[in-house]
Amino acid sequence: MSEQPKKSAKKKVELDPRFVNYRHVWVCIESERGEVHPVSWELLGEGRKLADALGVELCGVVICGPGERGKAICGEAFQYGADKCYLLQDDVLQDYRNEPYTKALTDLVNTYQPEILMLGATTLGRDLAGSVATTLGTGLVADCTELVIDTETRNLASTRPTFGGSLLCTIMTQRHRPQMATVRPRVMAMPEPEASRGGEIIEVPFSMIEDSIITKVLEFIADDTRDKPNLPFADIIVAGGRGLRTPENFQLVWDLAKVLGAEVGASRPVVQAGWAELDRQVGQSGKTVRPKLYIAAGISGAIQHRVGMDGADVIIAINTDPHAPIFEFAHYGIVGNATTILPALTEAFKAHLSQLKKVG
Amino acid sequence: MHSVVCIKQVPDSAQIRVHPVTNTIMRQGVPAIINPYDLFALEEALRLKDKFGGTVTVITMGPPMAEAALRKCLSFGADDAILVSDRAFAGSDTLATSYALSATIRKIMEDMPVDLIFTGKQTIDGDTAQVGPGIAKRLDFQLLTYVSKIVDVDTEKKEILVERRAEGGVQLLKTSTPSLITMLEGTNEMRFGDLDDLFRASRHELKVWNREAAGIDAVEMIGLKGSPTVVSKVFAPRPRSKRAEMIEVHDSEPKNLAVTLLAKLFTQHPKLEQEIAKRA
Ligand SMILES: Cc1cc2nc3c(=O)[nH]c(=O)nc-3n(C[C@H](O)[C@H](O)[C@H](O)COP(=O)(O)OP(=O)(O)OC[C@H]3O[C@@H](n4cnc5c(N)ncnc54)[C@H](O)[C@@H]3O)c2cc1C
Ligand SMILES: Cc1cc2nc3c(=O)[nH]c(=O)nc-3n(C[C@H](O)[C@H](O)[C@H](O)COP(=O)(O)OP(=O)(O)OC[C@H]3O[C@@H](n4cnc5c(N)ncnc54)[C@H](O)[C@@H]3O)c2cc1C
The missing domain is CATH 3.40.50.620 (HUPs)
Structure with a gap:
């Protein structure tokens, strides 16, 4: 498709008459065992902007089992910006399964006809989005990093990285509705919830009998999250790259992280060399992070790394090469050897913090 | 099979x-x-x-x-x-x-x-x-x-x-x-x-x-006809409007460098100082 972007989207393409009455922006609120995935709130924040640009409502879709606090989830969705929530609760929707969830969401779309439908690019969201888009025969743009409304045509312009992240492309679904998109966790900012906001809950019945569903969930084995890093939600991250050269030098990253109460991140070569676990890889094929502070030592700033950490509030880069790409987007740069600068930073932070303690 | x-x-x-x-x-x-x-x-x-x-x-x-x-x-x-x-x-x-x-x-x-x-x-x-x-x-x-x-x-x-x-x-x-x-x-x-x-x-x-x-x-x-999505443009990621502020000191002593950085960082981002103090 984007192999030959000759067919220009500028050329006016008419919306298929079947879809002219499709209105409103929808976000699928992902919950498993009563836990809402934070990406859903991030999507509501983004959806709010789209709905306002179009002058339409923002609606959440909550699909879950009967005992799973569906109404409370709707209530939270209103706080994060939704005007309305469609709530489907049924025994067959207890655990995520492709077949009943696909039916639930496609039926809902056919009945209430939204113009935009967004899902998180999680294992659940990608499984469901691909199935729903195929069933509806509409377009789906994966892993978007930017979503805006083309006001002239009311079309959604979805931007995503292409070719391993080296370029971006903007994709539109012009003739079909809904326009579907997935977004990875932590790519969009988390909106501030407003406790006073409320909205309308529309309970929608769902009728599918268990006997007609072929796939059964025999067991759910929850991950052991003890001692597992949670990089996407870390406020401070110290990350090291190949420029550190040895696993011993990588220890210097840990030393600074300890003083700052930070998580440790890594570039891909570091993970491949086994100096850090896969859970710590930041970037396109790793985690997307949004910390308040990101310190990158010996990381060149390749685009595949950048897409995972560009959302950090403050980026400090340490690199021997003054022309390293990371200085193009870091906020503070230090040209120098990370193996001497990291320990100096550790000492300086330590001294500063003990000073603060004395004063405070 | x-x-x-x-x-x-x-x-x-x-x-x-x-x-x-x-x-x-x-x-x-x-x-x-x-x-x-x-x-x-x-x-x-x-x-x-x-x-x-x-x-x-x-x-x-x-x-x-x-x-x-x-x-x-x-x-x-x-x-x-x-x-x-x-x-x-x-x-x-x-x-x-x-x-x-x-x-x-x-x-x-x-x-x-x-x-x-x-x-x-x-x-x-x-x-x-x-x-x-x-x-x-x-x-x-x-x-x-x-x-x-x-x-x-x-x-x-x-x-x-x-x-x-x-x-x-x-x-x-x-x-x-x-x-x-x-x-x-x-x-x-x-x-x-x-x-x-x-x-x-x-x-x-x-x-x-x-x-x-x-x-x-x-x-x-199939092909373009069967594809609801259309690429409207392909472009390079935009560079940030400003390049990094480079921290340099003349004697390039790592210790001085670190102190200079911290001073800048905490003056320009006072909230960050509280954030770090809170967790350390
Ligand atoms: C940069 C870029 C961005 C794109 N973005 C989108 C988009 O957002 N939405 C969209 O609808 N299309 C998009 N396309 C078009 C899409 O890539 C093509 O339709 C492609 O033929 C299949 O998609 P995929 O590469 O994403 O495969 P995936 O869906 O990621 O592939 C999953 C699996 O399907 C199998 N598979 C995929 N393609 C083939 C094949 N040709 N032959 C045999 N098995 C195959 C493989 O086993 C593969 O592992 C994009 C294309 C490019 C180059
Ligand atoms: C499909 C695909 C997916 C990818 N996904 C990811 C991903 O998720 N995450 C990721 O990180 N990468 C990813 N990559 C790899 C990415 O392209 C880069 O190769 C990688 O990010 C480079 O890692 P690096 O910066 O640590 O190493 P290098 O590019 O080798 O950079 C090392 C840097 O350290 C500097 N340096 C050397 N010595 C010192 C020293 N003593 N002190 C300070 N600085 C020093 C050098 O000047 C250089 O800038 C992916 C690539 C592809 C193709």
């Missing part, structure tokens, strides 16, 4: 460079490889064949040069390979691609029933992970995405038990065949074909199917 493995030939993205002036992809000399994620799918199908016997058919939709990727799969031990190739497929998005591949598999099923379809988790170029679910829906196969382990297969009862990676845990799923599995990476290790396989692969008569041979009459379902 008959498994169909879908593979895609992709440019080795590690070697792709972007032209600094024109912002276009410089493809010249970039080797084409089998999408690395698809090798986990192929290996898993081969393991089932080792265990239960049967046939592994590899298919790809792509240009004539994709034949090389199929031959490679044959050399790993696949039994048969089909290249679906036609100018009419050019410009297909995932909806059109899943349509063409599902039509191809329907055609294959006319000769021999298919128990399992395997795809990779995603590709390294399009990277959407949408084609697997698309094929499953179109063929009404049970969809099993992000499978980390095939626990058991009962060929008599036509049942399969798998572990599926979900958010926050692993689902143990039981379903019946036919089903479509998208295999997670790192779940197995691709075998090396032996000399016999290599020899067989080089002499194997690969099938090449055009649109008609793949049983597709509906031209409006």
Whole structure:
């Protein structure tokens, strides 16, 4: 498709008459065992902007089992910006399964006809989005990093990285509705919830009998999250790259992280060399992070790394090469050897913090 | 047991460079490889064949040069390979691609029933992970995405038990065949074909199917026509408006450097100071 972007989207393409009455922006609120995935709130924040640009409502879709606090989830969705929530609760929707969830969401779309439908690019969201888009025969743009409304045509312009992240492309679904998109966790900012906001809950019945569903969930084995890093939600991250050269030098990253109460991140070569676990890889094929502070030592700033950490509030880069790409987007740069600068930073932070303690 | 493995030939993205002036992809000399994620799918199908016997058919939709990727799969031990190739497929998005591949598999099923379809988790170029679910829906196969382990297969009862990676845990799923599995990476290790396989692969008569041979009459379902998504522009990531503020001190003593940085950092971002003090 984007192999030959000759067919220009500028050329006016008419919306298929079947879809002219499709209105409103929808976000699928992902919950498993009563836990809402934070990406859903991030999507509501983004959806709010789209709905306002179009002058339409923002609606959440909550699909879950009967005992799973569906109404409370709707209530939270209103706080994060939704005007309305469609709530489907049924025994067959207890655990995520492709077949009943696909039916639930496609039926809902056919009945209430939204113009935009967004899902998180999680294992659940990608499984469901691909199935729903195929069933509806509409377009789906994966892993978007930017979503805006083309006001002239009311079309959604979805931007995503292409070719391993080296370029971006903007994709539109012009003739079909809904326009579907997935977004990875932590790519969009988390909106501030407003406790006073409320909205309308529309309970929608769902009728599918268990006997007609072929796939059964025999067991759910929850991950052991003890001692597992949670990089996407870390406020401070110290990350090291190949420029550190040895696993011993990588220890210097840990030393600074300890003083700052930070998580440790890594570039891909570091993970491949086994100096850090896969859970710590930041970037396109790793985690997307949004910390308040990101310190990158010996990381060149390749685009595949950048897409995972560009959302950090403050980026400090340490690199021997003054022309390293990371200085193009870091906020503070230090040209120098990370193996001497990291320990100096550790000492300086330590001294500063003990000073603060004395004063405070 | 008959498994169909879908593979895609992709440019080795590690070697792709972007032209600094024109912002276009410089493809010249970039080797084409089998999408690395698809090798986990192929290996898993081969393991089932080792265990239960049967046939592994590899298919790809792509240009004539994709034949090389199929031959490679044959050399790993696949039994048969089909290249679906036609100018009419050019410009297909995932909806059109899943349509063409599902039509191809329907055609294959006319000769021999298919128990399992395997795809990779995603590709390294399009990277959407949408084609697997698309094929499953179109063929009404049970969809099993992000499978980390095939626990058991009962060929008599036509049942399969798998572990599926979900958010926050692993689902143990039981379903019946036919089903479509998208295999997670790192779940197995691709075998090396032996000399016999290599020899067989080089002499194997690969099938090449055009649109008609793949049983597709509906031209409006494939290629650009069958693709609801349209690329409106391709561009380079914009640089931030400002380059990094460089911290330099004249004697370049690391200690002074660090102190200078901290002073700047905390003057310009006082909240950060509180944040760090809070947790330390
Ligand atoms: C499909 C695909 C997906 C990818 N996904 C990811 C991903 O998720 N995450 C990721 O990080 N990468 C990813 N990559 C790899 C990415 O393209 C880069 O190769 C990688 O980010 C480079 O890591 P690095 O910066 O640590 O190493 P290098 O690029 O080797 O950079 C090392 C840097 O350290 C500097 N240096 C050397 N010595 C010192 C020293 N003593 N002190 C300070 N600086 C020093 C050098 O000047 C250089 O800038 C992906 C690539 C592809 C093709
Ligand atoms: C940069 C870029 C961005 C794109 N973005 C989108 C988008 O957002 N939405 C959209 O609908 N299309 C998009 N496309 C088009 C899409 O890549 C093509 O339709 C492509 O044919 C299949 O999608 P994929 O590469 O994402 O495969 P994925 O869905 O990631 O592939 C999953 C698995 O399906 C199998 N498979 C995929 N393609 C083939 C094939 N040709 N032959 C055999 N098996 C195959 C493989 O087993 C693979 O592991 C994009 C293309 C490019 C180059």
